[in-house]
Amino acid sequence: MGAGTTKHTIEVCFSPHSFPLYPHESSIIVVIDVLRATSSICAALHNGVEKILPVASVLEARNFQSKGFLCAAERQAQRVEGFDLGNSPSEYKDPKLKGKIIVFTTTNGTQAIRAARKAFRIVIGSFVNLSILCEWLSHQHKNIILLCAGWKDFFNLEDTLCAGAIAYTLDKTNLFETNYDSTLASKTLYELAQKDLLGFMEKSSHFKRLEKLNLSEDVKYCLTPDLAPVVPILEGNYIVRHKGK
């Protein structure tokens, strides 16, 4: 990058509730819901699922189900009764899902996607697609907002750490301005946690919630970088695997 060229910015937004404050109509939004929606989306597309239709409410998902769609619904970290799938990445590794379309609603992740719908572009981020996502982002020449899905509009730790990991990785390209306070805080927490993400996360609220439900394997998967190297991107109403990725 030549001297005097304006760098693009990377800001972290800690909750969909705060997202309207961010000027986002010409930015790329990375929606992050590490435990577990955006990890599951990456797992599904990496496994060959054709496309995913995120919907905000269980009611909408039920409507699609009644029309014969394959539907996934999660609330309070558990599969909603009567649905084909929940929100565990392990469910999305099933070879039978190859080529399928899945309608998908979760407690936080799909709400965050909806909150960002007026953005220039929406992509899906997690630890499981960290490197390929950062590689792709570094070529877009756009401002980036890392939108943490949080937990019911509250700040959460795992999405913040993932936002920190993305900012930390992109910072090395020297293409971006990352000195916003939310970005600095996220990067600092990630740098502290990166050698033992699982250990760092043990104190967090959602980790405990999932552990009680015997979902420790899910947590391990979701915190492991690059297990599902795809760039999920919203095209129209559907999330698809970015061509070539």
Next chain:
Amino acid sequence: MGAGTTKHTIEVCFSPHSFPLYPHESSIIVVIDVLRATSSICAALHNGVEKILPVASVLEARNFQSKGFLCAAERQAQRVEGFDLGNSPSEYKDPKLKGKIIVFTTTNGTQAIRAARKAFRIVIGSFVNLSILCEWLSHQHKNIILLCAGWKDFFNLEDTLCAGAIAYTLDKTNLFETNYDSTLASKTLYELAQKDLLGFMEKSSHFKRLEKLNLSEDVKYCLTPDLAPVVPILEGNYIVRHKGK
């Protein structure tokens, strides 16, 4: 504390914009605007100012001014033209202010106080009153929300560090439950920064903003623990020094 006793909670809210999400009507709210409103309020009351009337808008402050009140107004980190005082703690050390009433409006701090107006109780926090405030809070037997004023509704680093310092200090009493994600993140950042708060803050947005305005001395004051050991508390519409403190 006996076994089985329910601990009171300490949660951190990173912005007045998110504050309505927090159940706060029976909680003590600590409003934190380190640079510089809540540091200035502590400095003023410590210096013997009788009471401070926080108002949200410059217009309201002008109305009080026209009625003969002593008025302070700050926007964009600078004193608003035509007002008696701005938002620098150094201004509030003037012995002439002893016994006075001051009407006060600032970019972020007084908005945060207004956002919290329905809470059980509102007190003012900063590094300059850290120890005495924590001592007082530890005796209240109430849930606590640490409300960061932020910068125009965005997350900021200095208020988060101060919230972290309060949570870290109160954690040692073993009277509180602090394992909320926002509290964990704030405490972790504070623990990392505490040995060199000024150095840690150098990258932050507001630090740079104030440095450009030659306000480095203000920043140093605001980041130094226990220089103004008072507990400012909202009583009716006024902030006063808590009796005995």
